Amino acid sequence: MDDQPEMKAKNPWHRPRIIFITVLFVIGIVSMVAIGVVQNKPLHQKYKYGIVLDAGSSHTSVYIYQWPAEKENNTGMVQQMDACNVPGVGISGYSTEPNRAGDSLKSCMDKARSIIPNHRHPETPVYLGATAGMRLLEMKNAAASEKVLESVERVLQTYPFSYQGARIISGQEEGAFGWITVNYLNESLRQASGTLGALDLGGASTQITFVSGQKQESPDNSIDFRLYGHDYHVYTHSFLCYGKDQVLKLSLANEIRPVHTKTETIVVEDPCFHPGYRMNKNFQSVFNSPCVTGLSYPEKNFVHMGSGNGTKCHAAVRKVFNDSGCSYSICSFNGIFQPRVEGQFGAFSAFFFVMDFLNLTTLSLDEAKEELGKYCATPWEIIKQNHPNVKEKYLAEYCFSGTYILTLLEDGYNFTSHNWQDIKFIKKIGNSDAGWTLGYMLNLTNMIPAESPDTPPLPYGGYVTLMVLFAVMILLLGLLACKVFRRPTGSAQKEII
Numbered sequence: 001m002d003d004q005p006e007m008k009a010k011n012p013w014h015r016p017r018i019i020f021i022t023v024l025f026v027i028g029i030v031s032m033v034a035i036g037v038v039q040n041k042p043l044h045q046k047y048k049y050g051i052v053l054d055a056g057s058s059h060t061s062v063y064i065y066q067w068p069a070e071k072e073n074n075t076g077m078v079q080q081m082d083a084c085n086v087p088g089v090g091i092s093g094y095s096t097e098p099n100r101a102g103d104s105l106k107s108c109m110d111k112a113r114s115i116i117p118n119h120r121h122p123e124t125p126v127y128l129g130a131t132a133g134m135r136l137l138e139m140k141n142a143a144a145s146e147k148v149l150e151s152v153e154r155v156l157q158t159y160p161f162s163y164q165g166a167r168i169i170s171g172q173e174e175g176a177f178g179w180i181t182v183n184y185l186n187e188s189l190r191q192a193s194g195t196l197g198a199l200d201l202g203g204a205s206t207q208i209t210f211v212s213g214q215k216q217e218s219p220d221n222s223i224d225f226r227l228y229g230h231d232y233h234v235y236t237h238s239f240l241c242y243g244k245d246q247v248l249k250l251s252l253a254n255e256i257r258p259v260h261t262k263t264e265t266i267v268v269e270d271p272c273f274h275p276g277y278r279m280n281k282n283f284q285s286v287f288n289s290p291c292v293t294g295l296s297y298p299e300k301n302f303v304h305m306g307s308g309n310g311t312k313c314h315a316a317v318r319k320v321f322n323d324s325g326c327s328y329s330i331c332s333f334n335g336i337f338q339p340r341v342e343g344q345f346g347a348f349s350a351f352f353f354v355m356d357f358l359n360l361t362t363l364s365l366d367e368a369k370e371e372l373g374k375y376c377a378t379p380w381e382i383i384k385q386n387h388p389n390v391k392e393k394y395l396a397e398y399c400f401s402g403t404y405i406l407t408l409l410e411d412g413y414n415f416t417s418h419n420w421q422d423i424k425f426i427k428k429i430g431n432s433d434a435g436w437t438l439g440y441m442l443n444l445t446n447m448i449p450a451e452s453p454d455t456p457p458l459p460y461g462g463y464v465t466l467m468v469l470f471a472v473m474i475l476l477l478g479l480l481a482c483k484v485f486r487r488p489t490g491s492a493q494k495e496i497i
C-alpha cells in the first residue's frame with residue numbers, strides 16, 4: 001500500500017490506461033453481441049398465406065393459414081390466422097339453385113382479401129375441398145353436384161388469389177389429412193414420438209385414423225407415409241352416412257318404417273328427444289337422403305315426439321350398426337376391417353361440439369353414460385329455459401348426438417372404459433382448428449417433406465444465449481488477465497525498489 005504513491009509518481013498514466021483499455025474491451029464485447037443479435041434477427045418477419053375452404057355437409061368454413069416465409073418445411077410453423085363461417089347451408093344444399101353456392105362464399109372470401117396483405121394475393125393458393133354432403137349429392141344427382149362445383153369455382157376465380165381447384169375429396173383423404181393436421185400441430189411428426197389418432201365426426205360422414213402396429217388386412221384402409229424421415233403405417237376409414245345428421249335420419253327411419261298407416265296422423269315416439277318435444281316433420285326430410293331407403297309416402301307429415309329415455313335411445317342408435325358379417329379377423333361395424341384402437345386419440349369437429357356442450361369431455365365412460373341419461377330425461381321446456389341462446393335445432397339434438405357419439409366410440413370403434421381416457425376431445429391445438437384442411441394444404445404445397453429438412457443446429461434463442469455467455473466469459477477472462485498481468489509488474493517494481 002505504501003508503494004502506491006511511488007508507482008503513481010513513476011507512471012501517472014498507468015491506471016487511466018487500464019481503465020481506457022477495459023472500457024474499449026467492454027464496448028468491443030457489447031458491440032459484438034449487439035451485431036450478432038441484430039444481424040441474425042429477421043428484421044421484419046415475412047409471412048406467406050394459404051386459404052382452404054372446408055365445404056362440409058352442413059356448412060362451409062374458410063380457413064386462412066400463415067407461416068414465416070423462410071421456414072416452410074419446419075413442423076409447427078403453419079398456423080391458422082383466421083377462420084370464417086360462411087352464412088347459410090353447406091354447398092350441397094344448393095343443388096336446386098347452384099349459383100347461390102358460389103355467392104354464399106363471397107362474404108368470407110372478401111374478408112380473406114382484406115386481411116391478407118395485397119402484395120401476397122397473387123401467390124396465395126386457394127383450395128376448396130368438399131366432403132360427405134357433396135359425396136352424397138354426387139351419388140344422388142351427379143349433374144347437380146357438377147353445377148355446384150362449377151358455381152363455387154366461378155366465384156373463387158374472381159378473387160386475386162392463386163386458385164388451385166375445387167373438388168370432392170375422398171373419405172380416405174379426409175381421414176388422412178385430419179391425422180396429418182393433428183400430428184403436425186402436436187409436433188409429434190419430427191420426434192417420432194407417439195402419434196395422435198384422429199377422430200372426426202361430421203354431419204354426413206365420420207373418420208377414424210390411427211397408427212397401428214397390427215397386420216393391415218384391408219389395403220383400402222391402409223396408408224403409408226414417410227414424413228420428416230419417419231415411416232408411418234396408418235389405418236383409416238371413413239363411414240359415409242355415419243355423420244350425426246345422417247344417422248339421425250337413419251334411426252328415425254327405423255322408427256317410422258314399422259308404422260304402417262296411410263290415414264291417421266303418424267306419431268313417432270323418439271327416446272332420443274326430450275319429453276315434451278313435439279315437432280311436425282315431413283317424411284321427405286328423413287327419406288331424402290341416399291343413406292336412407294324405403295320411402296313409402298313422401299307427401300305425408302309426421303309428429304316427432306320425444307320420450308327422453310337414454311337406455312332406449314342407445315338401443316335405437318345401436319340398430320344403425322350392423323355387426324354381422326366380418327370377413328376379417330377383426331371389424332368395427334358393417335363388415336369394415338379395423339384393428340384394435342391403439343394410443344392416444346384427438347376427437348374433434350362434432351365430437352368436440354357435442355361432448356363439450358354436454359360437459360362430458362373429462363368424464364369416464366360410465367359417468368358420461370349416467371350424465372347423458374339424466375340429460376335426455378330432462379323435459380324440453382327446461383332444456384330450452386336453461387339454454388336460451390343455443391340454436392334450437394342443435395339444442396333439440398344434443399341428447400341424440402351424445403348418445404350416438406358414445407355408441408359409435410364404444411360399440412362401433414370398440415373403445416372400452418379402460419382406454420376411454422385415451423380420447424381427448426379437442427377443438428384446437430394452439431391457435432389452429434383440428435380438421436382435415438391444414439393437412440390438405442400442407443400436402444398440396446409440399447410443406448411436409450419426406451426427409452427431415454436441414455435446420456441450424458441451434459434455434460435462434462439458443463444461439464443468442466450462447467453468444468452472450470461466451471461474451472461474458474471473455475470479458476471475465478479479460479478482467480482476470482488484467483489483474484494477473486498487473487500483479488507481477490507491481491511486485492517486480494516492489495522488489496526493485
Ligand SMILES: Nc1ncnc2c1ncn2[C@@H]1O[C@H](COP(=O)(O)OP(=O)(O)O)[C@@H](O)[C@H]1O
Nearest residue numbers: 056057058059131132202203204205243350353
Ligand atoms: N355448435 C355445434 N353444436 C353441435 N353440432 C354442431 C355445432 N357446430 C357444428 N355442428 C355439427 O357438426 C357437423 C359438421 O359437419 P360437416 O363438417 O358440415 O359435415 P361433413 O364433415 O360430414 O361433410 C354437423 O353435423 C353440424 O351440425
Ligand SMILES: [Ca+2]
Nearest residue numbers: 056131202349
Ligand atoms: Ca367436416
